[in-house]
Amino acid sequence: MSVTVVGSIAYDRVKTPFGERQRMLGGAATHFALAASFFDEVRLVGPVGEDFTDMDVLRTRGSVVDDVQRVAGGETFFWHGEYGWDLNSRETLETRLGVFETFDPELSEASRGADTLFLANIQPDVQRAVRAQCRASFVAMDSMNLWIETARDSLVQTIGMVDCVILNDAELRQLTAKPNLVSAAREVLAMGPSVVVAKQGEYGAALVTADEFFSLPAYPLETVVDPTGAGDTFAGGFVGWLSGHPGDYRTAMAYGTALASFNVEEFGTERVLRLTREEIEDRVQHLGAITRLPLPV
Numbered sequence: 001m002s003v004t005v006v007g008s009i010a011y012d013r014v015k016t017p018f019g020e021r022q023r024m025l026g027g028a029a030t031h032f033a034l035a036a037s038f039f040d041e042v043r044l045v046g047p048v049g050e051d052f053t054d055m056d057v058l059r060t061r062g063s064v065v066d067d068v069q070r071v072a073g074g075e076t077f078f079w080h081g082e083y084g085w086d087l088n089s090r091e092t093l094e095t096r097l098g099v100f101e102t103f104d105p106e107l108s109e110a111s112r113g114a115d116t117l118f119l120a121n122i123q124p125d126v127q128r129a130v131r132a133q134c135r136a137s138f139v140a141m142d143s144m145n146l147w148i149e150t151a152r153d154s155l156v157q158t159i160g161m162v163d164c165v166i167l168n169d170a171e172l173r174q175l176t177a178k179p180n181l182v183s184a185a186r187e188v189l190a191m192g193p194s195v196v197v198a199k200q201g202e203y204g205a206a207l208v209t210a211d212e213f214f215s216l217p218a219y220p221l222e223t224v225v226d227p228t229g230a231g232d233t234f235a236g237g238f239v240g241w242l243s244g245h246p247g248d249y250r251t252a253m254a255y256g257t258a259l260a261s262f263n264v265e266e267f268g269t270e271r272v273l274r275l276t277r278e279e280i281e282d283r284v285q286h287l288g289a290i291t292r293l294p295l296p297v
């Protein structure tokens with residue numbers, strides 16, 4: 001079994017109230033792969049520039065980089081963002097698509113044959129081009145405000161081709177122009193997918209299907225240093241777990257939540273790179289304990 005992921009592989013410049021990094025490894029596909037690789041073999045798809053020096057990090061926990069193309073003369077995707085004092089707001093100061101501007105994905109046979117596909121955040125046209133080549137039985141996707149604003153029709157087409165949409169709550173509201181989260185999620189379900197996950201930052205995440213609603217708080221942390229990649233790390237835990245346990249959405253939410261909580265404790269990929277499976281299991285157990293609801297009999 002394996003999971004194919006397409007999305008940005010990036011260098012990020014990030015400033016939070018707790019420090020800054022001028023150039024650290026990032027990107028949606030990178031964060032996803034580092035998390036999902038705890039559960040299944042991950043195959044990354046995407047271009048990098050001549051300046052890319054972190055192929056070994058992408059290979060962490062056995063991830064396969066056969067479909068990561070190095071483009072001669074090109075520059076790796078670059079993102080520059082800054083967070084507000086409570087880390088709930090962030091401003092994008094610069095995005096340079098670099099090698100993604102001309103990326104025309106051509107997947108290897110092994111990546112096409114993966115059982116699970118994650119279309120991490122990137123232009124929705126590229127997401128569809130990859131979707132069309134894959135035979136996966138479960139396809140999930142993410143996106144962001146930039147594509148809602150600049151490529152909405154294409155994004156809605158992509159949403160119509162997947163089983164699961166994972167977006168943050170503000171993006172769901174923006175996409176559907178509905179102020180209520182549950183009705184926004186229902187409107188996205190009507191576009192085709194059978195599962196919608198609304199990420200709510202430090203407030204957790206909610207899952208909506210035609211006949212189910214499930215919500216989990218974020219893992220309670222006292223120290224959050226850099227939220228960059230938290231959404232993709234959540235998706236890596238969620239989709240990675242589902243790859244081996246189809247339909248087990250609630251446990252998948254717990255793994256996504258636990259993985260994301262580690263990601264935000266340090267800058268970029270730093271914490272998840274050192275993470276162990278045992279540490280993940282401890283947090284999943286603890287999440288179970290703190291969310292148990294004793295009902296009156």
Ligand code: AMP
Pocket residue numbers: 008010011012025026027028078079095121122123144146227228229230231232233
């Ligand atoms: P997250 O914090 O989960 O939303 O993801 C942050 C990651 O998304 C960073 O590592 C960036 O490199 C990447 N990113 C930022 N803007 C874009 C974009 N327009 N397209 C694709 N990836 C992006």
